Amino acid sequence: MTTRTRLWIVIGAFVTALCLGLGATVVVLFFSARAASQPSAVVASYLSHVERGDIATALRMEGRAAKPTEVLLTDKAYRHATDRMTGFRILDTRTVGAVSTVEARIEQKSGSTTAKFELAKRRDPASLLGVGTWKLRPVALTTVEVTLGAPGRIDATISGVPLGWKGAVLRIHAFPGKYPVAVTSQSPWFTIPSAAVAVAGFGHSDRFQLPATLTAKGEEAATAAANAWFDKCVADPSFHPTGCSFWLTSGADPGEVWANQTWQVQSRPTLALGAWDFGCRTPTTADVSAGGCWPVTTSTPGEVMFHADYSIPATGETGEITSTGPIEANVEGSITSFTDAGAMFTSVLWTD
Structure with a gap:
């Protein structure tokens, strides 16, 4: 065997080994890429980013655009959170056509829950080689x-x-x-x-x-505002004070004149302040507002009496009139805001 023959044998062996090595590498890379592109692997990668607090990467994976109003979808916000994800486990994968659903168990210190993630199959050159890639759809957070x-x-x-x-x-x-x-x-x-x-x-x-x-100051201001509303009603000399909780059923008869009309307080209503009511809405509440108020109610009704001097010009008759008896007086409404001067009280609408 000549030296040249031995050289070609060595070169042939080297080339063969190289081809076998490249082939094996390609096979390994093929199956690795195929495994990494499987729906369960994509979801596992996504959840791993969340577990590590890499929220920005997780959002990019699901194609979710960052919005300033989404204040918790940032690395910084998640860094300050407690009871974060401590682990996960892929439970099931179901693929129908170009859609795959992966179910996973999510672990937190407070307990575990399950969640489902949807993926769509991409149409790209890699799919022609049998390495189909899957894209995570926006996750239901x-x-x-x-x-x-x-x-x-x-x-x-x-x-x-x-x-x-x-x-x-x-x-x-x-x-x-x-x-x-x-x-x-x-x-x-x-x-x-x-x-x-x-x-x-x-x-x-x-x-x-x-x-x-x-606060104690807030309660004092709220009570003062409700009492001021009641005092304003008492100061109204009409037989039917506008927007108030007490009134006479009728005023002066035809030909009769009333003067010096007054409402006299026999006893003041006892007020009660409630805790913040999230469902409270007043006529002035804007549609976009969350609403809410501190409700004001009457625990013990008060009593008022009406008094007036009357005269009948046609006959010259004069005298005094009073309500037939004490009239119940209540305060009901809400504290909706405060100013530097104190609380703002809004009464309910009183009707006959």
């Missing part, structure tokens, strides 16, 4: 309705970022976790405690309501 039970604009943060509360219900999405809420603005009339929005798993609809509590 939990939607939270956030309402602060207090009048006016309140400065507050949620999970370390500004909440953006302007008096209207906020509907925001969130990943699994517990997000602390802290009110940074101060009011002499009421206080709002710190709390947390708890989100378990994916795809739920939750409501978070945080009510304010009147």
Whole structure:
């Protein structure tokens, strides 16, 4: 065997080994790419990003555009959350045509939930080679309705970022976790405690309501405003004070003249202030407003009497008239806001 022959044998062996190596590498890469492109692997990658707090990458995977109003869908907000995802497990994968649904168990310290994720098969060159790629569809995140039970604009943060509360219900999405809420603005009339929005798993609809509590100064101002409304009614000399809770069924008869009409308080109604009512709405509440108020009711009705001097010019007759008996007087309405001067009381509409 010549030297040249041996050289060609070596070269042939090298080329053969190289081809076998490349072939094996291609096969490995093919099956690795195929495994990585499977729906369960895509969902596992997505959930791994969420578990690590890489929210930006997770959002890109599902094609969700970042919006300023989605204050919890950021790395920063999730970094401040507690009870975050601690793990997950793929439970099932079902594929029908170009749509695949993956079910996973989501683990948090507070418990576990299940969630389903949908993927659509992509049409690209890789699919011709048997390596079909799957795209995660927008995930059904939990939607939270956030309402602060207090009048006016309140400065507050949620999970370390500004909440953006302007008096209207906020509907925001969130990943699994517990997000602390802290009110940074101060009011002499009421206080709002710190709390947390708890989100378990994916795809739920939750409501978070945080009510304010009147301070002693706020209660005093609210009571004063309701009493001022009552005093204004008492000061009205008409037999049917406008918008008030007491009145006479009729006024002066034809040919009769009344003068010096007064309402005299026999006893004042005893007032009761309720906790913040999220369902309260007044005629002046804007449609976009979350509404709410501190309700004012009467625990013990008061009593008033009507007095007037009368005369009948045709006959010259004069005298005094009074109501036939004490008339019940009540106060019912709501405290909807405060100004520097005090509380704003709105009465219910009183009708005959």
